[in-house]
Amino acid sequence: MPVPAWVPIREELRDDEPYGAPQLDVPVQLNTNENPYGPSEETARDIADSVHGVALTLNRYPDREATELRTSLAAYLGHGLTPERVWAANGSNEVMQQVLQAFGGPGRTAVSFAPTYSMYPEYARNTHTRWVAGRRREDFGLDVDAALALIAEEQPDVVILTSPNNPTGTALDPAHTRAVLEAAPGVVVVDEAYAEFRRDGTPSALELLDEFPRLLVTRTMSKAFALAGGRLGYVAADAAIIDALRIVRLPYHLSAVSQAAATAALRHQDELLAQVDALRTTRDETADWLREQGFEVAESDANFVLFGRFEDRHAIWQGLLDRGVLIREVGPLGWLRVSIGTPQDMQAFRTALQEVTR
Numbered sequence: 001m002p003v004p005a006w007v008p009i010r011e012e013l014r015d016d017e018p019y020g021a022p023q024l025d026v027p028v029q030l031n032t033n034e035n036p037y038g039p040s041e042e043t044a045r046d047i048a049d050s051v052h053g054v055a056l057t058l059n060r061y062p063d064r065e066a067t068e069l070r071t072s073l074a075a076y077l078g079h080g081l082t083p084e085r086v087w088a089a090n091g092s093n094e095v096m097q098q099v100l101q102a103f104g105g106p107g108r109t110a111v112s113f114a115p116t117y118s119m120y121p122e123y124a125r126n127t128h129t130r131w132v133a134g135r136r137r138e139d140f141g142l143d144v145d146a147a148l149a150l151i152a153e154e155q156p157d158v159v160i161l162t163s164p165n166n167p168t169g170t171a172l173d174p175a176h177t178r179a180v181l182e183a184a185p186g187v188v189v190v191d192e193a194y195a196e197f198r199r200d201g202t203p204s205a206l207e208l209l210d211e212f213p214r215l216l217v218t219r220t221m222s223k224a225f226a227l228a229g230g231r232l233g234y235v236a237a238d239a240a241i242i243d244a245l246r247i248v249r250l251p252y253h254l255s256a257v258s259q260a261a262a263t264a265a266l267r268h269q270d271e272l273l274a275q276v277d278a279l280r281t282t283r284d285e286t287a288d289w290l291r292e293q294g295f296e297v298a299e300s301d302a303n304f305v306l307f308g309r310f311e312d313r314h315a316i317w318q319g320l321l322d323r324g325v326l327i328r329e330v331g332p333l334g335w336l337r338v339s340i341g342t343p344q345d346m347q348a349f350r351t352a353l354q355e356v357t358r
Contacts, residue, residue, distance in 0.1 A: 021330075032339065042271075051261055062252055079209065086242070087242045087246070115168060117165075144173070159180060163192055163205065164197065164300065169299065186214065220234070227272075293353075307337075
């Protein structure tokens with residue numbers, strides 16, 4: 001609903017609605033790309049003990065540089081990264097907002113390629129950054145020639161690439177990433193929120209950091225680390241780029257509780273990431289099954305699958321919801337996205353989808 005006329009909100013926001021996927025209490029929730037496997041009792045206890053430790057000092061502000069956490073994140077990422085080249089915030093959403101605050105703004109332009117994550121234009125709106133959306137190919141891969149032409153025309157201050165892409169699951173061709181980096185006059189962000197789920201042999205843009213100092217690679221602990229409730233995102237870049245982000249960060253932006261919980265989770269990375277292979281297998285099985293049912297399916301390197309096409313996708317979404325299965329009505333018209341859950345979740349999804357579409 002539009003904001004009432006008496007509320008003195010910025011006019012360009014008046015007809016907008018808050019971002020958010022439906023939060024409904026249903027038996028099978030496959031709409032927000034969460035990891036269905038939570039931490040073990042041992043990991044949960046370590047997180048709780050770590051939070052208890054900092055709770056005794058919550059009368060003091062947290063370490064505003066999140067030094068211990070950034071050290072742990074750098075060690076996890078590898079590639080010779082040091083803490084000075086890693087930054088953390090409240091989810092990769094806040095990281096991206098800081099990127100647009102630092103490198104976007106009035107009189108500046110950000111470019112990405114649709115369909116992609118729907119929050120990108122909102123980051124631009126919130127920072128008064130001009131937003132330009134190019135288009136992907138029909139198979140949702142990056143049309144690199146069109147992308148380079150758009151970059152040459154717009155001379156953007158920020159280019160946002162996504163690999164794997166949300167909501168399509170498409171991974172970037174490394175040659176295309178390199179081509180964009182060589183052409184872009186400003187910073188290039190590669191959003192790798194789902195990187196841990198990519199198929200074997202699919203490289204990360206982290207490999208290009210030393211060669212391209214204006215490259216930023218963003219990640220999150222929400223997905224593979226099963227820490228969506230912890231709200232911890234991070235970015236790797238040149239130390240000078242990280243220092244630029246530190247200029248726009250809010251004072252003490254990352255709470256002591258968040259830092260302690262995320263650092264503890266990183267101590268248990270082997271356990272928390274142990275289900276990634278199983279989820280990748282289930283993703284591929286789900287994609288194969290959907291194709292067998294006659295649906296179009298986008299190639300996915302993430303923990304979700306985009307499938308279609310439907311004349312009335314909302315009716316399909318609603319039919320699934322009526323049967324206790326919540327997926328996401330997002331992305332290009334005629335398509336739906338299902339997150340990968342447990343085998344029991346996926347069986348419920350299959351049964352419901354067959355009932356709705358037969």
